[in-house]
Amino acid sequence: MSKPLASLALVWCWLALAGLALAWLGAPRLAHALGAATAVDIRVVELASGEPAPRPLAAQRLAWELRQRSSVETRLEPTRSRLDDPRVFESPLLYWIGDRAFPQLSDAELTGLKRFVEFGGALIIDDASPDQEGFDGSIRRELARAFGAGALVPLPSTHTVYRSFYLLSRPVGRVLGPGQLEAVMRGERAAVIYSRHDLGGAYERDNVGTYLHAVEPGGETQREAAIRLGVNLVLYALCLDYKDDQVHAPFIMRRRAGQH
């Protein structure tokens, strides 16, 4: 092809692409929410004591995965909130991630945590250093203060959270971790779910798409399982025991049987 012709073809291609882009921009599309407050915000907990939240990209990645994989309209730039901030009640989901011990919550934080859960909020706690005791000890202390000693109980493998979207058999994250999640129950609802699997560590990736942390021991298969667990946790917060409805039972039983 001669050079002028090639230049013309290039210009034409650019024009065509620009036209398509304009057409796409102008086409009617469904908005992602009826107002900013209605999109699902995986809101990260900030502590008044100033302990930094590790895995800063985890909530954003989980929000993106949810939007790609399910019909949940997520906020792709998750916000942050302190437990003692009255605005914590603006969104019913909190994601508390930590990797070290932290001082006792203030009375205002503790009250905020209790009220958030009692009024219907959902809290996902993610231990980003499950091989150490620091964060785990602090979390157990604060949950006991807020909800009473013994409130945190193991979540059986039959719980809805393992089938709220994907069919899962056990929890995994960046590490294999314990075989069960733990939860604080409010009635039938698992209001607080605690994972010691560093879920955020399995989600984080940089701007070019490279995952930041290796997943042990299962590699990429385990990472996919960790993402699926994250999706399930948010879907459980949104749909509660929907998958326990009778209409789902025969389908799920059949598929579970096929997996074994």
Added chain:
Amino acid sequence: MSDLAASMRLGAPYGAAVSSLVVLGLLVLAVLGVRQALALQVPRRRWTLAGMRALTALGTALFVLQPQWISERMQEVQGRLAVLLDVSRSMSVRESGSARSKTRAERAAELVKRLQKGTPAPELYAFGADARPLRVGELDGQELASEDDTRIERALEQVNTSMGDELGAIALVSDGADLTPGWTPERLTRLGVRVHTVAVAQERDAPDDAITAVQADAVAFLRQDAQVEVSVRSTRKGASPLTVGLRHEGEIVSETEVALDARGLGKAVLPFTVTRTGRAVYSVSLPLAEGDAVPENNERAFLMRVSRDKLRVLLLCGAPTWDTRFLRAFLKADPAIDLITFFILRTNNDLTMASADELSLIPFPTDELFREHLESFDLVIFQDFNYGPYQVGGYLPRIRDYVVAGGAFAMVGGIRSFGPGGYDGTPIAEVLPVDMAPGAAAISEQPFQPVLAPELARHPVVELVPDPRENARAWSELAPLAGANQLLAARPGASVLLTHPSERDGQGGPMPVLAVGSAGKGRVLALGSDSTWRYSITTAGLRGDASAYDRFWDRALRWLSRDPTLEPAQLETDRERYGPGGHIDAHLRLRDERYQPLAERSFELRVLDEGNRIKSAQSVGSDASGNARATLSAPRAPGAYRLAVVDEARGVLAEQGFLVEAAGDELANPQPRPELLRAVAEVTRGKYFSDPADVQLDALDRTRARSLGTDVRAPFSSAWFFAFLLLAFGAEWALRRAWGLR
């Protein structure tokens, strides 16, 4: 004329407490004073001073207490005679049980007609539950004894009040079968009027098996166990156990034997299962024994409204959102709701990164839901649900028809509802109470505080608290909503309960946010928001109370499913069962569909039979508050009926079912009680007649003691007595000074 009553009382103008204290003080002073006087050496002085001190103390006490002597002058005067005739249905019983013998009412009517011919003619009254003037012509009527109750005390009081001072005495002609619990003839002394009593039937052991009471719940649930408790009585000597049968539409449903105690009483519980929803008439009966005195009371009926035990709700959610989560949690928490939910968890554009077997997702059973089971739901909710991608479009006409036929439908907002969901111009839009702006962009993303329509603040859907001012405040304190679907003007007849503070409805008015209305026989609700969940957790964060959300949705659901307590018009009758031709007392509270009073208007009250045929009709007018009261006659033929209030423009506003029974409560225990009538005569100084033939008009004493006034004498309150007291005190003081005492 004679002084019949004299009495004494204490005036005590300074009150009982002050008077008592003063008298006590005087007593102490008098004792001390007299003791001091008695210590004097000179006997004349001793006794004079002691006497003076006792006298002044007594005088002061009388002045403080001020005793009064009251005498009432009474006069025995001749008044008019009122004849009060019992026309309750127990008076229709024939004494010997034979068709040839006279009824109690016939015997009573003969007496009344005879008395009526005398001079002066007595005033005639009839009574059942209440007394009313009786026309002589009524005495020959076939249905004289048609009242469903007997209230002797109330009737006597009413006649006494009605005739006032003119009344001399009352002649009560009755069988005495007044079973009002808790009343005794002694209470009649306060009437102050002589009551002569005439027993038209004597107590005897007429053989009679009867069902005396039937107790069953007004509401039963489909395919669940129900039961009815039946009380029976037999006056037959040596009665064997009775067999009680329960019938529905002529078929025996249940049967049991009842053992009778020594008094001939027994109880049976008959269990049964209801198999059809709607109103059902059941009857319980005893076999008719030979010579039974009152065959009518061998059968009783009762009404039962059969409904599903739970409200069936179909909730379709276009995606998991906080709004769908909170509504589903609310519905699931209510044990009275049978909830079927479907969430669209994945669309065709989503990449699950998994095979179908690794997912818990199930196909959306459109055909099963909308073709096979739609009519089984009481309420269908589309919450942020777009029909397009799921082949639901073909079923939209069925959903419209379901609503028009009496179903309930709610569309809750979101980016998949109303215009963005493509509902404009569909059959669903035909039943919604508002128009909608078309297209995906028909939304407003600005937070806002919805405005409560002041003229509809009493609508149950938005009545968070009963007081209108408090209700408006409650709404203003809720967390703002996050955004809104663009809705247009309301359809005719719809009620816009909440509006947007700044967006317009396309015709210049405020944009509806919440509207309700009717579509055919069904009810519809349109809510242009997907953030009422903020009335729960977010409002709770602000105010500490998350209950507004539950109250709002609870009332919305109850209104949509026609909870009778939330209906705008209410019609209540005084009883559920009447005898043939019995008087029905109906109370009406009339409101339009916007819950505004239908004031000072005319309506028609219709009695309809089971075939929906009009048996009688009469007009009734409402007052300024939209309330009305009417009295009408029940049909004569036993059966199930409905009383309906009809507005010319709006059709049937409210209705209430009732039964007409051949027997009813009045005939359940029609045994005469002559001893009661004898006691009434004794306590009122009247005369008792055990046989109507013995009654002569002249023999009925019509004199009544009448007060001519009272005289009150209070001698110790006069100025003379006060002067005497001062004199006594002065004399006592002067003597002391004269004798050199302190």
